[in-house]
Amino acid sequence: MNTTANHSRGGVRRVRVNAEGAGQRIDNFLLRELKGLPRSRVYKLLRKGEVRVNGGRIGPTYKLRAADEVRIPPVRLEAPNPSAPRVPAGLRERLLSGVLHEDERLLVLDKPPGIPVHGGSGQAWGLIEALRELRPELPFLELAHRLDRDTSGCLVLAKKRSALREVHEALREGRAEKKYLTLLKGRLPRGALPVEAPLDKRERRGGERTVTVSAAGKAARTVFRTVRRLGFATLVEAEIATGRTHQIRVHAAHAGHPVLGDDRYGDRDANRDVRRLGLKRIFLHAHSLHLRLAEGRELLVDAPLSADLRAVLDAAEKEGA
Template identity: 60%
Template sequence: MSEPNPRVRHHEVLAEEAGQRIDNFLLRQLKGLPRSRVYRLLRRGEVRVDGGRARPTRRLRAGEVVRIPPVTQPRQAEAAAPSRGLAERLRGAVLYEDERLLVLDKPSGLAVHGGSSVGLGLIEAMRQLRQELRFLELAHRLDQETSGCLMLAKRRSTLRRLHEQLRQGRIEKRYTALLTGALQQDRRRVEAPLERLGGAPRERQVRVSEQGRQARTTFEVLRRYRRACLVDARLGTGRTHQIRVHARHLGHPVAGDDRYGDRRANAELRRSGLRRLFLHAARLQFHHPDSGEAVSVEAPLSGDLQTVLEALAAGEH
């Protein structure tokens, strides 16, 4: 079975989507469409980026507008309804809300988008829970295992203004992370370009590379433990896996990171109760995209992460 998509769509590229190839972007946007069909759309010039033709290898930049032509896609199964437990958790996760904006405390382990390997993501669940909203879209993304502040826009105009603030670096994102080992300095600024490697989204890797895009992260130690340190991480740019890769570049990977982390250190920290990536989007500070008022939203550390810190502190006595 297939379903028509009779309307042309125009998608503004998010900061987090920048750097990916247009062919890979289309394969995710047009789920189930054969790869050969995607390349045919590109060859015929039916896909446009800022009004111009695009080769399959062209990499997207934040703020560009991609014209996605009407196509007939394989019919997708209706999204599964969120479980009762997930629904209750998301209803209780609202940190800030007004008529144009919604900020949630995203749970760890929940992907922001559904996909071939993830049946239901946060945005799909929220659209089902808030069916009275005619528009609801992610303003940015968090990794599946990262918890904390996540912005959603209720109006397309609000989304555009938030994207503009993100591109200009006017939204301050602060993270709380536990790094393995002992970071010597109380404050470290990392400026190391990051390159995204190919592969399916769940296997995609990022590395420090001179061929990559500029990336800046500032780490400030909040507390030291015998075999780890709690830090405040401030993003100067918003690259994929930026904190995780920069922490590894320092020689102190984020605790519980099964992709870029230290396997032995993670095994030791499991004895303190760590069962997930210790990376939490603790604070967002920005000017409201419509009113211009200053907004600051904070998400407290979850109970499981607090328990880990208590165990580490107890182990020092």
């Protein structure tokens, strides 16, 4: 599914989807085919029915299938602006030096905190946009899963459509072990503390996502294991058997030990107290990922605890907290 991007397209194009391109959403397909076109204009093309698949109208979440024919209308794109914001030099270095693993199919990055995985909401670019700019030689680069903006650690990206499907299958079929380090309020018991509680995801006005424990939600299981006790808090390893939105944060709060630094589900007084130790974000770090892939292949990567969170633990120990 190789096409040439021009700044101006004089007529309708019809693109046939091959097996490698099957499974991707039409909106993401269009964003790559029409490089530089704002996402809002892509959705407008879909709403107006100017983009068609096999002659019919489709919505932005439609997933392409092999042999689908996509009709792409003529679209005028603005010429690249040489003065447009580029990825800051400091972030460029952090991203390029943060590669934990790379092969011909996958790239695993130690995601820095404070950057969303996608641009939007007033931010011109996110991690995926930055990486596409930094690695222009890669014709395909997609997130295989997500981490919240202020969460650091292991993040998997696919360099081929087939690799993306393979990782999604491993996540869906329980062939993935994801472990996080997090600092919870209070003193947890030694050993393991399993939490099984269904989670229901809802969107508030403005697209803000909020998750609650509800019988109407989807099954979710988290196992918290004590690593170190710090008086008012406990450093734990959280292993998730499912990958629900905000799962660790909601399960920790449900167990009575909210994640420190969590402004949405956490404890306001505890967050205020831990800020004096230098905590400026949620204490949540994806430190280990183990994927069992097809044909017996395995991927095991670890990301050391980020420097800002290590400093919080050091400050807590110095104060005898």
